[in-house]
Amino acid sequence: MLKAENVRKVFGSTVVLDGVNLSVQPGEVVSILGSSGSGKSTLIRCINGLEKLDGGRITVDEFDVSKPRELAEARKRSGTVFQLFNLYPHMTALQNITLAPIQVLQQPKAEAERKARALLAQVGLGDRGDAYPAQLSGGQRQRVGICRALAMEPRYLLLDEVTSALDPEMTADVLGILADLARGGTTMVFVTHEIEFARQISNRIVFLDKGKLVVDLPTAAFFSAKGGMAVPRIAQFLSKMRKD
Numbered sequence: 001m002l003k004a005e006n007v008r009k010v011f012g013s014t015v016v017l018d019g020v021n022l023s024v025q026p027g028e029v030v031s032i033l034g035s036s037g038s039g040k041s042t043l044i045r046c047i048n049g050l051e052k053l054d055g056g057r058i059t060v061d062e063f064d065v066s067k068p069r070e071l072a073e074a075r076k077r078s079g080t081v082f083q084l085f086n087l088y089p090h091m092t093a094l095q096n097i098t099l100a101p102i103q104v105l106q107q108p109k110a111e112a113e114r115k116a117r118a119l120l121a122q123v124g125l126g127d128r129g130d131a132y133p134a135q136l137s138g139g140q141r142q143r144v145g146i147c148r149a150l151a152m153e154p155r156y157l158l159l160d161e162v163t164s165a166l167d168p169e170m171t172a173d174v175l176g177i178l179a180d181l182a183r184g185g186t187t188m189v190f191v192t193h194e195i196e197f198a199r200q201i202s203n204r205i206v207f208l209d210k211g212k213l214v215v216d217l218p219t220a221a222f223f224s225a226k227g228g229m230a231v232p233r234i235a236q237f238l239s240k241m242r243k244d
């Protein structure tokens, strides 16, 4: 289980995460919604140890991200794909994907490459392994980014607005891949502004508002009149998102 307990994060005088509790069971897809600046990316960065907590605790399975000796193991279990493509520009798609499995998991190069090619084929890029990021479209790069995270065989896949920099067609491609992964049982924590998609693939939806996790509900309840929609802040957020 991935678990955040009473997590607090402060930047200067701003409280960015304020007593956040969240648990994700293996096999679940949990979407995190909330306005810009509500703390979604910060929460993801805390889960993968890129930000230090100012309070509370995050564990990935039994490994505590705040304990230096446990961080590496926690990180191995959670793969992250970010908003902006952060592939190494001087490496091919295949090299980007195999780097960590070879260096961190000590997979033999041939095995890492075989697995990487299978992942690329799974996302429709079976013939682009030797392309450099600059030779790929934004959507293709993001699909390579997803393969790179999956190559580490993470127990939890963290996705932070992976489609926000893509045009509608590429967005559809990438969301299609994520829907396949969700159906295949991949555990996901999914930060998104794609409300309808979140509704289709999520078991639960959580809503962050100014650093507080105000609602954590099964998807149907989140969108019901008596559930999430009864919270004025959420009703307002959803009506605005649907107009945009």
Ligand SMILES: Nc1ncnc2c1ncn2[C@@H]1O[C@H](COP(=O)(O)OP(=O)(O)OP(=O)(O)O)[C@@H](O)[C@H]1O
Binding pocket: 011, 012, 014, 016, 034, 035, 036, 037, 038, 039, 040, 041, 042, 043
């Ligand atoms: N390194 C930092 N230093 C100072 N403030 C930061 C830092 N990172 C984030 N913040 C602030 O923390 C708050 C939450 O930011 P965060 O990026 O987590 O929001 P978000 O919910 O992901 O927003 P968006 O939907 O725009 O991506 C914002 O007010 C932001 O300005």
Ligand SMILES: [Mg+2]
Binding pocket: 040, 041, 042, 160, 161
């Ligand atoms: Mg963000």
